[in-house]
Amino acid sequence: MIEIDEAWLAAHPLPGFDTVSDKDSRGRVLVVGGAEFVPGALRLTGEAALRTGAGKLQMATVQSVAMALGVLIPEAAMIALPSDEKGEIAAEAADVLHERFLRCDALILGPGMSIGERTDQLVAGLLSTPDASRTILLDAAALTSARYLEELIAAHDGHVILTPHHGEMAHLAGLDVEAVKADLEGVARDVAKRFNAVILLKGQESLLAEPSGEIFVHRGGTVGLATGGSGDVLAGIIGGLAAQGASPLTAAGWGSWLHGRAGEVLSRRVAMAGFLARELSPLIPGLIDDATLNRTKLL
Template sequence: MTEIVALDGDWRAAHPLPNIESGVDKNSRGRVLLVGGARFVPGALALTGEAVLRAGAGKLQMATVEAVALTLGVLVPEAAMVGLPMRDDGEIAQEAVAVLADLVPQCDVLLVGPGMSATSETGQLVQGLLALSPPALLLDAGALTCADPGELATAAARLPLVLTPHHGEMARLIGCDPQAITDNPAAMLADLVQRTGAFVALKGPETWIAGPGTPILHFTGGCPGLGIGGSGDVLAGIIGGLIARGTSPFVAIAWGVSIHGAAGQLTASEIGTIGFLARELLPQIPRLLETF
């Protein structure tokens, strides 16, 4: 069986984040292209986008349905906005692939999924984006649950691929009962990595992380308050921002999960164990990156 290693301070000390040298400009800190949201779920992208920047990425482009793009741009004024065609149900239309075709090769990380629904049309959109061969790809939420493991394996053979499912999303992705994942998360995670070649964070009260040729990392440093809507959107943004800065996917996931958990604990100590909001995690990220 694959070795299981505790994700703790000793592991982080042995796997530090890349330094950002004095005088480095925004172009050197990486660009994230964030695709997601819908007419009735625009806020998820705001959480992810701000987390990208809080994690130290230099540039952010946010692409969502044109009906809410302007409002989202006001919520995250540091980002450049891209309006995308919309389906009748308010989700991003397949024609968005053509709009994004010139932007994908220019980014360092393509992050897809926050605020998107898992439908067959979303699956077709993901297929189209995979064909654009981004430098690195992170699939979250609806974008990962409607992807085909075989297609993911094909993509992972040519680019770094990161998946961030919770138990229900992973069960949908691989076609099993969620209880099977709860009963044996490490083995199920190892199986998904073997089948897809992706770097995976299996989220939950305890988080399990693995990738091709890596040990399985086991993280237990979260808190109950992180089980709230938008929390996963923040985590995806932290990981995407760290990859854009030049961190390897495996180390970026590990640090992202660690920072996310520590931000939850810190926010809980200031506000309360239960009831803090996902957006209240965001200001904690920069100081934790320096002191954690």
Template sequence: MNGPTQIDSAWIAANPVPVHDATATTKNSRGRVLVIGGSRMVPGALRLTGEAALRTGAGKLQMATVASAATGLGLLVPEAGVVALEKDSDGEINAGMPALLRKSLDECEALVVGPGIGTIRAAAALLKMVVDRPRSDLMLVIDALALGCAVGLKAELAAFAGRMVFTPHHGEMAMLTGLDERAILDDPARIAREVADNYHAVVVLKGSDTIIAGPAAESLHYGGGGTGLATAGSGDVLAGAIGGLLSRGATPLVAAGWGVWLHGQSGRRVATTAGPIGFLARELPPEFPRLLPQ
């Protein structure tokens, strides 16, 4: 089997993202993203995910989070709509499907679930709520603790086959596979491929080198955007970037490849001005429009 294809300028040129044309005159025609996540302990995570989706060209963003964080989140991202959800005694989203969330879910092209959720129990309930309402045209990004819950919902996730992107780091991949992190570090490409085949999903295995396993045994490799990207919130940004690209009509593999490239190249750009260590995840999304095709 050939090795993975490098995500470089040649790959970027050969795999363009859909470009908005003159007919995309409204926010709804440019792609709609819904992000579900956050908690009392991590109330700002969706700011990172949501802004990344908008910065990659999505036209409309809605964010669903605990009611106690919703107003503040809406003020941080005034371009977005916010859906306030009840929280449980742990400060996590209390899974349920109020009418406003149901409407948002029915109207989006891409859904990102997981950022900022703090417990497996809450993540599992939210992911189940989503997969119990399948749509044949909905693209799904599963991130953070929600990834560890995919094992128990494999049958339900089959309805999204070919329309999912998983974004695990090595610890989350260990939860998803039952392997220890050492085993994943020893053979990341093979394990990413097995998960991709098992779930019919594109798998973005994040690390200093990122492996993307896609359909038909296709795999990609990105050499990383520098140590500075190993910072809190960086993964939330990547999930949002992929969600935004999916909403524009990119295939899961192209959205994953471009999302990883934008994330890494933005890290390199910010490092040149802020320094290689100590820049913040929220400094990455403003670089995306400068790297995207016009």
């Protein structure tokens, strides 16, 4: 396996900014998720996307919390979605989101959502027209729905990123968790091929698999990253990079490295554990600059 380190980053550079780029040219991110029970998940994901340098952010969540979330992140445009009796995004939200989806460069779907039939219908609705002109990241509850959408995801020509932890990977692969842990590399490779998607299998050592069968490993990070909201931040970093033109593989690899490095910085500044997920994002711009401006040294 090839390690995701400074040399890997140098060999997979991020898109550069034009000297006079505008907001649209820096990428448009649409984040869909949240619920009345966990309204803050989208704040973590959306802020992380902006911290990567993405130019525009739209966040879509249930109407009852949309205004409060919009005030919390004034840089974002808010889309209020219909909800069901449990305060979750209703399946018919796919119709509301259709035009917005067509105008974004990256869609992040799943943070803060719950598993259920309505989520299955929403994910299927948003993926219903295969299109490789944008990157789609499926995280959290959306990964459970993905198990039944193998052919539809594969039709997006490698522009879907799946970010499961071991339990979610077990569901995607139709295995139990112990079977996944016994063959992480083989399972990641198989799922990437079957779904024709980039897989970031999260764990103490994260594996990155692409449809060709190639596997990469990221060994950075710290135990403190195993905290609520950490995965929401990771999804935002990856989606923000993809919106700016990074390939799904490059966005996922850089995202894993940046997330891990931010955790390492906080483990030194705060403690090995006890820092908050929302403290990761402010570190991202500086980490990107450090890695890109010193690229010749990294080589």
